[in-house]
Amino acid sequence: MSERESMEYDVIIVGAGPAGLATAIRLKQLAQEKEQEISVCILEKGAELGAHILSGAVMDTRALDELLPDWKAQGAPISVEVTEDKFLFLTEKSARSTPMWLLPDCFKNHGNYIVRLGNVVQWMGEQAEALGVDIFPGFAAAHILYAENGAVRGVLTGDMGVARDGTHTANYQPGMELLASYTIFAEGSRGHLGRELTERFKLDESRNAQSYGIGIKELWEVDPSQSQPGLVIHTAGWPLDSDTYGGSFLYHLDNNLVMVGMVVGLDYANPWLSPFEEFQRYKTHPALRATFEGGKRIAYGARSLTAGGLLALPKLSFPGGALVGCEAGFLNASRIKGSHAAIKSGSMAAEAAFEALQAGRKQDELTQYTETFKQSWLHEELNKARNFKQWFKKGRSIASVMTFVEQGLFKGKMPWTLRNDKPDHACLQPAAECARIDYPKPDGKITFDRLSSVFISNTNHEEDEPIHLTLKDPSVPVAVNLARYGGPEARFCPAGVYEFIKTETGDDKLQINAQNCVHCKTCDIKDPTQNIVWVPPQGGEGPVYSGM
Structure with missing residues (x-):
């Protein structure tokens, strides 16, 4: 058996997204300014930088301007400036455009950029490595x-190299201990280590x-005739009902590329709802379908978002450490933006x-981080939108x-919280109390199934x-989830991981297709x-994702 190795750094960062890379870059900048040495390591569970990055994304560069003021000269892949905003309220057959004067500032994107965040992360990784940061992709903490x-x-x-039955294969390698004075967690939304820390320290x-x-x-x-670089479209309404939080985005990049997506709040009540199927039928709306006709879908992905805002920040x-980025929940859901907040945090x-x-301190509490945040422009921004998600609990x-x-008239200075x-x-209702939803079959041209989506x-x-x-208890999926909630x-799941099947004796069984x-x-x-309970598979x- 191989011996477990150990390495020690001043700071270890878990996750090479915008937040983790910004942490590393800023640490090295400060060390250079003081002409001192500091050792910094980043662990990334994806096979390469950007492999697990998925975001809309329209990017506010304010935090990047502060961190790397010369990002344009350094060749950052940020070039498609927003030229036009549209916000549509959809019914099944119609679309009503909202006049710009009625839109709060949170929905306006003048001065922002449409980006492929995975590409931005790869570029930030190059900047970090040039400063001397050790980055280890393919290693899951x-x-x-x-x-x-x-x-x-x-x-x-x-x-690495553990078989399904727990035995060690010929390729077995024990994990490595990485020790540090401080460990910064930047796993993204619902990080499994962040979940443990929240419970342990009651954050x-x-x-x-x-x-x-x-x-x-x-x-x-x-099709080139449909390409409008710089156009940003957001929608609310159909196909979601008025009690379900969510909306869509459609962003036009250059080179005839369009990014389209939907966010569905995971506080929805109807267990028959499928976020994946809702997104597929959204693309068939008469106001949007033409964008995709004659085009080709080249990438697919899904990711949770931490959307509770300032009032839910732990x-x-x-x-010994801190939470940054979506690990903590710095997303500004009202602006549909999180990368700038991740970098700033x-x-x-x-x-x-x-x-x-x-x-000379080690493993104490970084209280200065919290105090600096409270005095920052990021806190001011999130405070303006503090009630945004809470209002949607009351209906669209x-x-x-x-x-x-709140944001149009009061400019975020409302006297209530x-x-x-x-x-x-806890929001899911019993299946017997909810209406079933019948989704149309995919056509393979504009709408697709889960398995073909996972493939790309x-x-x-x-x-x-x-x-x-x-599973904490293997009996629960059938005895409770299937019996009471219809097997939600x-x-x-947007990837076909969970599937209820019949055994040879006719009993129900949950099959987990973990490969998906x-x-x-x-x-x-x-x-x-x-x-x-989600735990990390083998690293890499x-x-x-390719620039998602």
């Missing part, structure tokens, strides 16, 4: 290591219950960690009106490795019994 006093001491990467006490959404996205190459620091955490290291009509009132104490999984996400997992979608996991998993984390969030596995 599987466990947190704690010091004797309970502080976070680092992480342990997952073992979410006295906060609103966190709210999530699932974002499903496709990248299309459209405590950001704990002994990473930069602030880096400044706090560097100050602690300068003072009142939420639309109150968003206009809303509470939400109900987690998303380049998802791969070893068939013989342990299933990374674990077969519908809320695109790591969206929806199952970990929406399972009504919280029986499904999952989707390999």
Whole structure:
């Protein structure tokens, strides 16, 4: 058996998304300014930088301007400036455009850029490596290591070469211990280590219950006659009913590329609803269908979003580390933007960690991070939108009106704050009390099935490795979820991972097709019994998105 190796750094960062890379870059910048050395390591579970990155995305470059002011000269893949905004309210057959003067500023994108965030992340990785950051793609941080006093001491990467039955194959390699003075967690929405930290250190006490959404996205190459680089379209309404939070985006890049997607709030009530199917039929709307006719779908993916906003932000620091980016929930759901917040949060955490290291402190709590955030433009921005998601708990009509009132009339300076104490999984109603939804069959041209979609996400997992979608109690999916909720996991998963089948004796059984998993984390969030627990597979596995 191989011996477990150990490495030590000043700072370890888990996750090479915008937040994690910004943390690393800022740490190295500060060290250069002080003419000092600091060792920084990033672990990334994807096979390469950007492999697991999926976002709309319209990017506000404010935080990037602060972090890397010369990003244009350095060749950042950020070039398609927004030229036109449209916001449509859809019914099944019609689309009503909202006049610009009625739109709150949160829906306006003048000065922002349409980007392929995976490409931006790859470029940020190059900047980090040029500064001396060690980046290890293909290594999943599987466990947190704690010091004797309970502080976070680092992480342990997952073992490689383990068979499904738990035995070691000829390719077995034990995970590596990575130890640090501070560990920054930037796993993205519903990170499995962030979930553990939140429970261990009670980071979410006295906060609103966190709210999530699932974002499903496709990248299309459209007919040149349909291409309008710089055009941004958002919609609300059909195909979702008025009680279901969600909306769509359609962004025109250059080179005849169009990014289209839908976000569905995971607080939906009807267990018969399928976010994947809702997204597919959205593309058939008369106002949108022509965009895709004659085009070719070239990429697909899905990812959860942490959307509760400022009122649901957990405590950001704990002994030995901090949460940044979507790991904490810095997304501004009202603006449908999170990359700028991720970069800013990473930069602030880096400044706090560097100050602690300068003072000779290790594994204490980075309270400066929280204080800096409270004084930042990011806090001001999120505070303006603090009630956005809470209003949608009351239905689309009142939420639309109150968003206009709060952000259009009050400019975010409203004298009230809303509470939400109900987690998303508790919102699902029994199947017998809800109307079934019949979805049309895909045509293979504009609408598609799950399996063909997973195929173009380049998802791969070893068939013989342990299933990374674990069940606390194997009897619950049939005894509770199928019996009471109609087996919602077969519908809320956008990748066909969960499937109820009949055994030879005629009994129902949940089959888990773990090879299909695109790591969206929806199952970990929406399972009504919280029986499904997502854990990382072997490093480097999952989707390999190309500039999504």
